[in-house]
Amino acid sequence: AQTVTQSQPEMSVQEAETVTLSCTYDTSESNYYLFWYKQPPSRQMILVIRQEAYKQQNATENRFSVNFQKAAKSFSLKISDSQLGDTAMYFCAFIGAGKSTFGDGTTLTVKP
Amino acid sequence: EAGVAQSPRYKIIEKRQSVAFWCNPISGHATLYWYQQILGQGPKLLIQFQNNGVVDDSQLPKDRFSAERLKGVDSTLKIQPAKLEDSAVYLCASSLELNQPQHFGDGTRLSIL
Numbered sequence: 429a430q431t432v433t434q435s436q437p438e439m440s441v442q443e444a445e446t447v448t449l450s451c452t453y454d455t456s457e458s459n460y461y462l463f464w465y466k467q468p469p470s471r472q473m474i475l476v477i478r479q480e481a482y483k484q485q486n487a488t489e490n491r492f493s494v495n496f497q498k499a500a501k502s503f504s505l506k507i508s509d510s511q512l513g514d515t516a517m518y519f520c521a522f523i524g525a526g527k528s529t530f531g532d533g534t535t536l537t538v539k540p
Numbered sequence: 541e542a543g544v545a546q547s548p549r550y551k552i553i554e555k556r557q558s559v560a561f562w563c564n565p566i567s568g569h570a571t572l573y574w575y576q577q578i579l580g581q582g583p584k585l586l587i588q589f590q591n592n593g594v595v596d597d598s599q600l601p602k603d604r605f606s607a608e609r610l611k612g613v614d615s616t617l618k619i620q621p622a623k624l625e626d627s628a629v630y631l632c633a634s635s636l637e638l639n640q641p642q643h644f645g646d647g648t649r650l651s652i653l
Contacts, residue, residue, distance in 0.1 A: 473644040526638035530582035
């Protein structure tokens with residue numbers, strides 16, 4: 429069985445600063461996919477960034493980037509130049525052998 | 541493109557009653573997921589379909605929950621009878637294929653009295 433652990437239930441950051449959210453996972457699969465999703469308060473879950481495990485290069489999407497450490501089974505999300513609109517719950521998700529597992533999330537608050 | 545549609549948005553029922561949720565995925569998406577999200581927790585996968593076949597239903601409480609995806613398009617999730625612990629948001633998501641990013645609906649917020 430695969431598991432996803434997000435060890436930071438809550439985090440806060442000042443506007444324009446950088447913050448890193450942690451995620452670790454456990455799996456016996458060699459080929460899998462990792463995602464970060466954002467769920468703003470009372471709004472729809474949306475994809476932030478994805479990483480294929482077979483790719484060594486870390487994914488980047490504008491202000492969002494990941495640090496993927498396959499051997500350590502670690503997949504952290506870095507948000508640069510934080511904006512008030514980044515306030516949300518962030519979920520790390522794993523898909524392996526076609527099966528999907530989410531972490532319990534990190535609530536991020538961006539302060540003005 | 542139109543997103544994942546779910547209905548109803550809210551539902552309040554008494555325990556031991558039955559309830560059904562409906563989901564229409566994005567057109568052409570082969571994979572459909574139903575999740576249960578309890579307040580303050582991450583989504584927990586209940587059942588996953590690939591076209592109209594079940595890929596994973598290992599966490600579906602089959603004594604009270606059922607789901608179907610007829611013709612490989614829209615899907616319904618039913619709870620009968622409901623228990624207090626079923627109070628949650630039920631999310632439907634779809635993806636083009638297995639292992640692809642999921643697109644989520646707005647969810648159905650279920651309250652059990």
